[in-house]
Amino acid sequence: MVPPVAHIEAADRHGEVDIKTAYVRGVNRFAVKIASGFPGNAAHGLPTGSGMMVVFSAETGFCEAVLLDNGYLTDLRTGLAGAVAADWLAPKTIGTVGILGSGVQARYQLLSLALVRKINRVLVWGRSPEHVSRYVEEMQLLHGIKVEIARSAEDLVRQSAVLITVTASRSPIVRAEWMQPGLHITAAGADFPGKQELDPAVLERADRLFCDRLDQCRRLGELQHWKSDRPLKAVELGAVIRGAAPGRQRDSEITVCDLTGVGVQDTAIADRACAIAKSKFPELFAD
């Protein structure tokens, strides 16, 4: 049971707040996740984003925990959702992994992908050379993953067997003619009206389109830019996982999965975090 994302615009401060939630039958808790972006914070040396989760008992509706995680659980679940998409949709054996973008999710997506696929070679490209080299350095130092820098977005896409896009772009970067057969793209950057990383021709050229939640992706994700006369055929990843719809059928197919982030993921990770916290620190929880 997933209500639409509640969105607050603090227009006079250029701030934005998103509230996501979901009730999942069989899960002991449900979370209300409140995430904000206030770009003006940077001028005061403060983080521009923050996030927290309030966790409720699914049995009584009582508040069970307030997770002041500063967006950590969101970063984690977003990366893991990307890995789930790649696990179900990318070929079993993959060549070069391309990361478009060098921010927080460039980190989580790659580390999560490594949980489900053997990573042979990683390429990265981003607009800021400084951020890109910091990314390369950090991946090597902290995680022992060697990352090479592509010459351009085109160079990155042309060499990629799996492409993960995690920029905040508002105009298309990835062109259809750069894609090789068998490419799987996880588009995780666009999560708001106006955001876009893929040329609409990428969606049209793809053999199969997938998404986390269709109505939400049509409003907030890459699928908002579907312009073709043909009806949009995009399958929710959940339908693939539970066997109700086919995933990738051949290694040569091009697949695109549009991820915007769903409250179900917040409820799932909050439930897990609380279960762990409760077993390790029972004194923090009332009976």
Add this chain to the structure above:
Amino acid sequence: MVPPVAHIEAADRHGEVDIKTAYVRGVNRFAVKIASGFPGNAAHGLPTGSGMMVVFSAETGFCEAVLLDNGYLTDLRTGLAGAVAADWLAPKTIGTVGILGSGVQARYQLLSLALVRKINRVLVWGRSPEHVSRYVEEMQLLHGIKVEIARSAEDLVRQSAVLITVTASRSPIVRAEWMQPGLHITAAGADFPGKQELDPAVLERADRLFCDRLDQCRRLGELQHWKSDRPLKAVELGAVIRGAAPGRQRDSEITVCDLTGVGVQDTAIADRACAIAKSKFPELFAD
């Protein structure tokens, strides 16, 4: 800036959760209010409703406070919203005040009304004689307000100059033919599809209709039951207060105000509560 109420239905547990929020320009904080109703709790001796507010800085988006108020601030602001409606819409001098219902809001609405009008006589009616006599006793003992018990809903309405309806009814109780000239009704019970306290003829017979928020009242309040061929003309209370629309024009007019509760009220009371808490207990707040 008020996003629609996010509603979660925990169908397998008959639980419900509402999330309300609003960003108000010029107010230093904004609140996300999470209120739940889980009727099954009663069997375990637990309260069926709970509510809390998470309060954020409107400047940075950072969480500033978590108010574990168990719904107290909601009860308070709901009562006060009723008083604001009566203050702007009821005649200055009023005869008998009728309270339809004997629950929590029967208490808060009457106490709030007493802040804006001289109360001469109060009548109450409710389905449970036991709850009604507890209400009468409590109003007398705790607040020194003498409340008489009406013989029936009809008796109550026929004698009322101001009528406040605060039941959880799902079928109309108040009939149009019971209303006297000059009656003001604040309908505060219906706040969900299917809930209804007023016969639709009450809305048609009224000289002027008001509401807290039109789109929400059309979905959740009494206005959802507007069936007439005439277009619905209902004015938001805020428009009356800021002088953009007329309120009551003559003492003999019948006015109805449909209240469903708006996130703006939660943000306003949370901001006030935090300001008071911060001045009294500065050590609880980080700099």
